[in-house]
Amino acid sequence: MVIGDVRTRILDAAEELFAGRGYEATTTAVIAKLAKVPNRLIAQHFPDKIDLLVALVNERAVIEEGREVDAVPGDLAGTLARLARALPLRASPAMRRILFREADTHRSVNERLGRLNGELVRRARFALELATPGARGDAARLEVAAAMFAAALLYQENLCQLTGHQIDPDAVAELIAHSLV
Numbered sequence: 001m002v003i004g005d006v007r008t009r010i011l012d013a014a015e016e017l018f019a020g021r022g023y024e025a026t027t028t029a030v031i032a033k034l035a036k037v038p039n040r041l042i043a044q045h046f047p048d049k050i051d052l053l054v055a056l057v058n059e060r061a062v063i064e065e066g067r068e069v070d071a072v073p074g075d076l077a078g079t080l081a082r083l084a085r086a087l088p089l090r091a092s093p094a095m096r097r098i099l100f101r102e103a104d105t106h107r108s109v110n111e112r113l114g115r116l117n118g119e120l121v122r123r124a125r126f127a128l129e130l131a132t133p134g135a136r137g138d139a140a141r142l143e144v145a146a147a148m149f150a151a152a153l154l155y156q157e158n159l160c161q162l163t164g165h166q167i168d169p170d171a172v173a174e175l176i177a178h179s180l181v
Contacts (some may be wrong), residue, residue: 007045009035015060019094023053023102053102057112061099062089063119071130074181079131080124080149080173087153091118100158116140120150132180145176 013034017026017080028049032039046052066171071079091099103110125146132142149172 002078006037006041009037010045010052011060015056015092015098018053018056019097020100023049023098023106024062028052031060035164038155039096050106050108053098053106054108054150056095057099057102057109060095061089061112061116063089063116069123069127069130072129073131073133076128076131077170077174081170081174083124083127084122084149084153084169084173087120089153091116096154096158100155117150117154117167120153121146128180141180145180149173 010031014026017031018035023144030044031037031052032042035042042052046055069079070082099109099113099116102114121143125142128142128146152167152172153169158170160166
């Protein structure tokens, strides 16, 4: 058995179980069973269960670096829609559930969620500044618009799970663009 393969199977199983049951309700024995590995292998890779949670959020909820913002001056809705489609956040729906579920009880998860949100707000604000060259003096409104846009993108999986309705990022972009005009 390849070591990387074992670690990946453990992380896959933990992601599925933490998302479905929650961190506290999931034992390493159940993770080992789903991953089809001996329980001792989990301890070799992750000495404590919290190490498994930290590895998940650090490795599977990331913001991609180096993406350029495709901003067109005067096209606020189009700029935000393109940003949403090229969203640099890489986190499965399960990982997003884990982030929000565990943020209240685990400081490392809360900090990770805060960093992800902060980076999305920063990129949305930058895109809005590029698309609205005349509105740079209205920093407070751009900040609120960027925060609302980032929140809609981050929370969309949770909202869909709660309401059964998928949020259309283009509609969110249009709504935010109209609020800035």
